[in-house]
Amino acid sequence: MISAIQNPRIQFLFQCRHQFNFPPKSRHFHRSTILLNSASSSSQVLTEKTLTSTSPPTSEILTIRKSLLSRERKAVEIAEEYLNRLRLTEPTIKSFLHVSENVMKEAEELDLKIERNEELGVLAGVLIGVKDNICTVDMPSTGGSRILQGYRPAYDATAVKKLKQSGAILVGKTNMDEFGMGSTTEGSGFQVTANPWDVSRVPGGSSGGSAAAVSARQCVAALGSDTGGSVRQPASFCGVVGMKPTYGRVSRFGLMAYASSLDVIGCFGSSVADTAILLEAISGHDIFDATSSKREVPSFASQFISTELLESKPLKGLRVGIIGETLGDGVNKPVVSTIKDAALHLEELGCTVSEVSLPSFSLGLPAYYILASSESSSNLSRYDGVRYGNQAAAEELNSLYSDSRCNGFGPEVKMRILMGTYALSAGYYDAYYKRAQQVRTLVQKSFKDALRENDILISPAAPSAAYKMGEKKNDPLAMYAGDIMTVNVNLAGLPALVLPCGFVEGGPAGLPIGLQMIGGQFDEGKLLRVGHIFEQTLQGCRFIPPLVA
Amino acid sequence: MYANAVIRCRPSLHHHYQQHKSLIWFSQQQQQLTSSNANKPRNFSAQSSILPPPDVSRLAQTARISLTPNEVEEFAPKIRQVIDWFGQLQAVDLQSIEPALRADTEGDNLRHDVPETFGNREAILSAVPSYQEPYIKVPKILNKE
Numbered sequence: 001m002i003s004a005i006q007n008p009r010i011q012f013l014f015q016c017r018h019q020f021n022f023p024p025k026s027r028h029f030h031r032s033t034i035l036l037n038s039a040s041s042s043s044q045v046l047t048e049k050t051l052t053s054t055s056p057p058t059s060e061i062l063t064i065r066k067s068l069l070s071r072e073r074k075a076v077e078i079a080e081e082y083l084n085r086l087r088l089t090e091p092t093i094k095s096f097l098h099v100s101e102n103v104m105k106e107a108e109e110l111d112l113k114i115e116r117n118e119e120l121g122v123l124a125g126v127l128i129g130v131k132d133n134i135c136t137v138d139m140p141s142t143g144g145s146r147i148l149q150g151y152r153p154a155y156d157a158t159a160v161k162k163l164k165q166s167g168a169i170l171v172g173k174t175n176m177d178e179f180g181m182g183s184t185t186e187g188s189g190f191q192v193t194a195n196p197w198d199v200s201r202v203p204g205g206s207s208g209g210s211a212a213a214v215s216a217r218q219c220v221a222a223l224g225s226d227t228g229g230s231v232r233q234p235a236s237f238c239g240v241v242g243m244k245p246t247y248g249r250v251s252r253f254g255l256m257a258y259a260s261s262l263d264v265i266g267c268f269g270s271s272v273a274d275t276a277i278l279l280e281a282i283s284g285h286d287i288f289d290a291t292s293s294k295r296e297v298p299s300f301a302s303q304f305i306s307t308e309l310l311e312s313k314p315l316k317g318l319r320v321g322i323i324g325e326t327l328g329d330g331v332n333k334p335v336v337s338t339i340k341d342a343a344l345h346l347e348e349l350g351c352t353v354s355e356v357s358l359p360s361f362s363l364g365l366p367a368y369y370i371l372a373s374s375e376s377s378s379n380l381s382r383y384d385g386v387r388y389g390n391q392a393a394a395e396e397l398n399s400l401y402s403d404s405r406c407n408g409f410g411p412e413v414k415m416r417i418l419m420g421t422y423a424l425s426a427g428y429y430d431a432y433y434k435r436a437q438q439v440r441t442l443v444q445k446s447f448k449d450a451l452r453e454n455d456i457l458i459s460p461a462a463p464s465a466a467y468k469m470g471e472k473k474n475d476p477l478a479m480y481a482g483d484i485m486t487v488n489v490n491l492a493g494l495p496a497l498v499l500p501c502g503f504v505e506g507g508p509a510g511l512p513i514g515l516q517m518i519g520g521q522f523d524e525g526k527l528l529r530v531g532h533i534f535e536q537t538l539q540g541c542r543f544i545p546p547l548v549a
Numbered sequence: 550m551y552a553n554a555v556i557r558c559r560p561s562l563h564h565h566y567q568q569h570k571s572l573i574w575f576s577q578q579q580q581q582l583t584s585s586n587a588n589k590p591r592n593f594s595a596q597s598s599i600l601p602p603p604d605v606s607r608l609a610q611t612a613r614i615s616l617t618p619n620e621v622e623e624f625a626p627k628i629r630q631v632i633d634w635f636g637q638l639q640a641v642d643l644q645s646i647e648p649a650l651r652a653d654t655e656g657d658n659l660r661h662d663v664p665e666t667f668g669n670r671e672a673i674l675s676a677v678p679s680y681q682e683p684y685i686k687v688p689k690i691l692n693k694e
Contacts, residue, residue: 137672154672247652261651287660291651294658366635377612384613386687391678397690402615414614415624419631421612422603431600435638437648444649476627477634493652521653 056536057543059273059301060220061126068114068125075114075125079107079169082127086171086218089547092199094191095213097132098140099172106169121167123281128163129213129222132173133180134265135254136160143256144176144206146189147389147408157254158289159223159265159282166281171219174209178410179380180227180258182206183482185234186473187412194469195237196545198507201466204234207268211238214268217548221269221278227258228368229462229486231266232498236461236514239500239543241275241531243267244486246522247493248293250279251286259375262368262490270543272499272532276300279524298525304532313350314533320346321356321454326485332464334504338513339460342501342534346458349533356450356457360442361488367439368487369480370423370432376413377420383408415476443491451520456530460485461498461514465506485516495519497527499535500543509546600636603628 067073083103090096110125130136133143135153142148156164163170177187185193185208193208195201196216203212207224211234214222224231226244235242243266250265257263265282269275283297322343327336343353385391385404392403409417423432450457462485472479489496496518503510515534519527542549605625609616616624667673679686 137669151676152672154667154669154676248654285658290658290660291654292658293654363638363641366637369631370635370638381613385678386685388676389678394688396688398613399615400688401613405613406615406617409614411620411624414609414616414620415628415631417612417614418603418605418608418624419628419635421608422628422632423635425611428600431639432635434648435641435643437650438643438646439638439641440649441646442643444652476631480631491652493654 056538057271059271059277060269061123061274061277064125064220065120065122068110068120071114075107075110075169076104078125079103079127082171082217082219085216085548086213089196089216089218092547093194093196093212093216093218095174095193095203095209095216095218096129096172097142097144097175097188097190097209100139100170102138103127103169103171110167110169121165122277123163124167126168126221127171127219128168128278129171129174129210129219130160130163131207131210131222131224132176133225133256133258134160134223135256136170136173139170139173141173141256142189143180144178144188144190145383145408145413146410147383147385147404149189149390151388153254155254157265158251158286160254162282162284163223168281171213174207174213174222174224176209177206177230178413179256179376180206180225180230180263181376181412181416183229183233183479184469184472185209185212186469187410189410192469195466195507196547197237197239197466197509197511199547200468201507201511202237202469202471204237204462204466206230206234207242207266208234208237210268211235211240211242214238214240214270215543215545217270217544221267221274223278223282224266224268225255225258226264226266226486226490227262228372228490229483231268232486232489232496232514232516233462233482235268235498236500236512236516237466239512239514239545241269241272241500241535242461242498242514243275243279243524243528244489244496244498245279245283245524246293246495247490248291249283249295249297249495249522249524251282251284251289251292253286253288253292257375257379259372260379261375262372264490272497272528272535273301273304275497276304276528276532279528293522295522300525300528303525303529314537315346315530316350318346318349318351318456318530319454320351320353321450321457322353323361323450323457323459324355324357325361326459330463330481330484331460332504335460335462335464335513338502338504339458339515342515343458345501345534345538349537353458354454356454358443358446358450358488360439360446362484363439364443364488364491365480365484367436367443368483368491369419370436371440371491373416373420374423374433374436375420377417377424380409380413380417412476440491443488444493447488447492447494447518451518455519456527457518459516459518461516462486465504465511465513489516489518494521495524495527497524497531499531500541501534501538502541507546509549512543603632 135141135157137156175193183205184202185205195203210222210224215238231242267278280300285294286292384401394400498514500512501515
């Protein structure tokens with residue numbers, strides 16, 4: 001493994017440009033799954049993958065399901081394997097704020113169910129991490145904030161309820177920037193998570209705990225949330241697949257609100273297939289979220305069963321627009337060339353790639369920060385220490401509010417609330433919030449235009465690879481600039497998939513780079529289908545970090 | 550319609566600024582008295598914009614967050630920097646553009662407006678830091694203000 005990616009960049013280029021062979025039929029998703037099932041444990045699967053460093057990622061979820069149904073492995077064995085790896089890596093990675101005490105018990109119950117030949121949910125025996133701002137009734141949910149330290153919600157978020165109904169085993173709650181405000185997970189009120197590719201670097205954020213946990217194989221898949229890139233940027237930094245669904249695809253009930261007009265729950269997996277299965281499990285209308293769509297949820301993963309990969313140009317005719325504004329100044333050069341290589345790969349698969357321009361692109365960033373901080377100043381007013389959370393001792397009510405909030409919130413949250421308070425002050429609404437909403441209209445329109453001429457749009461997921469801890473901690477504008485690739489997608493409410501597409505130099509084994517694919521409203525199916533083919537045909541890249549390889 | 554609204558509001562914002570000038574000056578004087586490091590001239594690069602720059606202490610009061618003098622000092626330049634940066638939207642011509650509340654969601658998803666009993670009342674109440682059946686207890690609400 002180490003030798004295979006000693007110089008991942010060169011090898012990647014070499015394999016992509018000069019050794020571009022379409023995969024043999026056995027690479028087809030389902031066949032490779034069956035092949036891998038003959039391995040007696042998934043740690044052996046990892047070894048096997050390590051030896052053949054170019055084999056594409058397989059669905060861990062389907063592998064687990066197969067081995068449970070065939071009685072090859074017990075749920076407790078699978079759970080133990082993940083928990084062992086978690087215990088081993090957690091002191092270094094620190095991706096969890098809480099690890100469930102019930103994992104083994106739930107796995108035992110599942111084994112009994114299997115013995116009784118009961119029907120199994122699609123996520124039976126699959127260990128899933130949940131970002132800490134998503135409410136869980138039997139585990140603390142703090143949103144990464146001291147103000148909610150020890151808080152246990154009285155209900156499960158709808159997404160969590162659906163996971164449980166699908167048979168998933170929840171491993172624990174993952175670390176995050178406080179209430180989602182940050183891009184490094186350094187803004188957590190509790191601990192700093194490390195990037196499994198280089199532990200001196202950040203995992204990205206705000207869903208850094210979820211991305212690092214999936215990357216380090218501490219769990220099979222994870223839920224995150226994405227207000228301005230909080231699933232996609234950490235997915236890119238940690239070399240995993242991240243999906244931000246269309247606004248309204250997944251219920252937000254039980255997600256701690258940051259900026260309600262932008263927030264979505266998203267998913268992480270180590271393959272596109274796992275991400276698709278997880279997304280399907282949590283999607284759909286919910287009476288407790290009026291913004292959740294009544295659209296039918298397609299069977300995302302089953303769209304992969306097609307003969308497309310048997311053709312030499314499986315994506316023939318797909319029009320791909322590469323967003324010109326995302327490859328210019330301020331974007332790390334090696335990142336740009338990795339994305340251009342990815343575009344080349346799409347061309348090899350039969351796509352026509354052309355450059356598109358989104359004229360309002362750069363306005364999206366300040367507009368996003370106005371909207372997000374304004375909405376957060378309103379949403380976070382609920383944390384006053386009266387009904388839940390930590391309460392400061394005070395003589396009168398106003399100081400109870402102010403002191404509880406002073407003690408409970410970290411500096412970034414305080415600053416964003418204050419900025420939002422400013423932008424929403426009487427008389428300023430037209431100058432800030434309304435203007436930002438007008439920019440949102442422009443952004444929506446420019447995406448619509450670009451997606452009329454293209455089936456999908458592509459860009460980097462972030463302007464750089466994972467950077468060193470502390471590097472941007474004291475410079476808010478430098479930190480915010482890192483979100484330029486992702487915020488516009490939230491303003492438009494569109495779905496976007498990020499998947500690892502190559503490496504740049506850095507750390508002991510190179511640093512992964514994520515390709516962002518953006519689709520039309522509710523077009524997750526297309527993104528996942530294209531992403532799956534991209535991933536299965538990408539040569540010479542293995543996205544398992546040195547820590548667990 | 551929106552264009553008119555923008556034009557109409559400008560004079561009132563000017564008026565607002567006039568009113569605020571004295572407040573800002575006052576709070577600066579206060580800071581000079583309370584903070585040894587407050588004699589540094591403040592950077593008012595937002596002055597080109599028509600809106601007064603943020604006064605962090607006042608904002609903190611409005612947002613009900615008590616800040617230490619150190620926090621005020623640390624946050625003020627950062628918040629000003631970001632607000633200045635927000636200001637770039639003032640220069641964009643958006644006159645005929647409708648504001649968007651959020652991404653289009655296909656409407657009519659509201660549930661019926663009928664009360665439902667929440668099943669896990671015990672858990673909700675056990676999260677209350679100070680509870681005295683059947684009340685949530687807080688310190689006195691009236692103060693001298």
